[in-house]
Amino acid sequence: MKKLLWMALMLSLCAGTALAQDTGKDNPTVVIKTSKGVIEAVLFKDKAPLAVDNFLKYVDAGFYNGTIFHRVIWGFMIQGGGFDRYFIQKPTRPPIKNEAANGLKNDRGTLAMARTSAVDSATAQFFINLRDNAALNHGARDYGYAVFGKVTQGMDVVDAIASVKTGRQGPFSSDCPLDTVIIESIRVKQAK
Numbered sequence: 001m002k003k004l005l006w007m008a009l010m011l012s013l014c015a016g017t018a019l020a021q022d023t024g025k026d027n028p029t030v031v032i033k034t035s036k037g038v039i040e041a042v043l044f045k046d047k048a049p050l051a052v053d054n055f056l057k058y059v060d061a062g063f064y065n066g067t068i069f070h071r072v073i074w075g076f077m078i079q080g081g082g083f084d085r086y087f088i089q090k091p092t093r094p095p096i097k098n099e100a101a102n103g104l105k106n107d108r109g110t111l112a113m114a115r116t117s118a119v120d121s122a123t124a125q126f127f128i129n130l131r132d133n134a135a136l137n138h139g140a141r142d143y144g145y146a147v148f149g150k151v152t153q154g155m156d157v158v159d160a161i162a163s164v165k166t167g168r169q170g171p172f173s174s175d176c177p178l179d180t181v182i183i184e185s186i187r188v189k190q191a192k
Contacts, residue, residue: 039154051148079127087170092123100144106136111149
């Protein structure tokens, strides 16, 4: 009986690995160059096509270059992509439909669209989860926050950003890095 259970477990693990390798072959990877180092993330175009398309349009336009991580909450998330280093909010395109019901979870290292209390209000701002944030998932407390990517390299950089001293800065009453953390550029990584 134990042997059968072990074999079943091994088969399911192998199937899961194959599935992970087969899913989303066309999912792009982006390189996020920050003043603290480089982060790479895969974007789940197969699960969050609207959010990924939206994000890539901003990337292609150079929108994120010179923006900052303006909200950093240790043990929760880091948020950026909407303000320049002088705390001027950049004009955005219209909001997109919330894809939080795509089955992806706000787990550590995932990228999700930031929004207001209005469900379909996400534009350019995004955040990276520092831990598993189940309360942000679809149906946990409200519609949820749409995950559209995951860090594949550079979680040490994400954690370095998360550890900066925060406080009142510009228009923000708290949680803003006192030493500015700049998103120098975001670009799509070309396949080799």
